[in-house]
Amino acid sequence: MRTPKQARAAFRSGTVASTSGWANGYIQANLIALPKEHAFDMLLFAQRNPKPCPLLDVTDPGSWRTGLAHADLRTDLPRYRVWRNGTVVAEPTSVEEHWRPDLVTFLIGCSFTFEAALTEAGIPLRHVEAGTTVPMYRTNRTCRPAGSLSGPLVVSMRPIPTDLVATAVQVSAQVHTAHGAPTHIGAPESLGVTLNSPDYGDPVEIHDGDIPVFWACGVTPQAALAASRIPFAITHAPGHMLITDIWEPVYRLGS
Amino acid sequence: MRTPKQARAAFRSGTVASTSGWANGYIQANLIALPKEHAFDMLLFAQRNPKPCPLLDVTDPGSWRTGLAHADLRTDLPRYRVWRNGTVVAEPTSVEEHWRPDLVTFLIGCSFTFEAALTEAGIPLRHVEAGTTVPMYRTNRTCRPAGSLSGPLVVSMRPIPTDLVATAVQVSAQVHTAHGAPTHIGAPESLGVTLNSPDYGDPVEIHDGDIPVFWACGVTPQAALAASRIPFAITHAPGHMLITDIWEPVYRLGS
Known part of the structure; x- marks a missing residue:
């Protein structure tokens, strides 16, 4: 079995696969990045819908780092989606060229965990x-x-x-x-x-x-992006998650 | 023992007391209301500090209603605090005259529960x-x-x-x-x-x-208001909580 670090390195170099079954036992996360002006609504949406949107981390605007993994959030997932006005306009394997300094990134728990x-x-x-x-x-x-x-x-x-x-x-x-x-x-x-x-x-x-x-399911916010025609967003492609460095069983305590 | 409704009616008519031991078994909540421009920071603060700030509900701007209780959030707590620039300027038993249409209210779990x-x-x-x-x-x-x-x-x-x-x-x-x-x-x-x-x-x-x-403790956001000199806020007075209509044991399941 690959470690989370090995899995992310594979995705960074272009491997594309659903992350189900990868690095078993480590927490996986849905990703959704929105401009700051829509970030409050997304945070509130997650608070009001905790079953589909259990929040694991929220970044500061523009940051592509998280405390959950030694990862670059722009490159280390196997596939992304770029959204404009509620429509997917690209499904790249890296979003470096789409990144913006006003993006707030939400990392949301995933059933793969x-x-x-x-x-x-x-x-x-x-x-x-x-x-x-x-x-x-x-x-x-x-x-x-x-x-x-x-x-x-x-x-x-x-x-x-x-x-x-x-x-x-x-x-x-x-x-x-x-x-x-x-x-x-x-x-x-x-x-x-x-x-x-x-x-x-x-x-x-x-x-x-x-x-x-x-x-x-953590794809729920993507359905909300589409239904609400939010002008710009970046998400993971469904099934293609962030694999974190956090070993899930240790998290069952301390909550 | 008084029901939550009876307790809130007592507070609404001027009874002032710590709510510890009142309506035992019902969820109690800390209250903090902030102008919309600071609401994202408060929501993020709660997400990043879930032990002191377990969020139970967040209202729409200006609303004094919550799904947690048939209550008027401006009158039904025994005592409030009004804050300006991080300092408590009043401790009234109603905040109707201080209410603003841009206030987003956060209700946060309390150890009295x-x-x-x-x-x-x-x-x-x-x-x-x-x-x-x-x-x-x-x-x-x-x-x-x-x-x-x-x-x-x-x-x-x-x-x-x-x-x-x-x-x-x-x-x-x-x-x-x-x-x-x-x-x-x-x-x-x-x-x-x-x-x-x-x-x-x-x-x-x-x-x-x-x-x-x-x-x-849910007073943690009040310490942050003070340390951060937030221009305006309304909170409960420490120990003087919102008593909700939600029977706590039913909430242990389903989370």
């Missing part, structure tokens, strides 16, 4: 077995708006064998630096979701005896 | 026995700054019998809507604190066999 704990608990992860990106869906649930930002709740979905669903709830609830316990279990139609048509990531096979389990 | 749980666990609370306000101290530890806001960590102190300290840690750690586990146990001198000279609240008797246990 608890996947190591789920695996340890004997829970199969179908998208990891298949080597694909976890499926993510825009739901019919709306987030609490904050100033200029509003949009739907986005969820990630993992099919879990019925006899392991309770374990999955308990294990993920313990990981405070990710999205906590699932938001919904079963009944995708009640969320307005069609399982084989994810909005982000790849469809995943549901084995006999599995039921779909949905967790709030 | 876990006092009911400590009592249930058989832990004596010396300041409640004495009918005084819990002692609070500015320490020699600095918070992580955020823009224009910086200042020391403020702690509250409860003397706890040595054989109950571990229980107090475990019980308070479970209350996610307050300050969590203690930040320091024993050795007040290491915090630069003199026990019988609190900076806020009243000194409290330490019985034989008690040791001082320190929790991060």
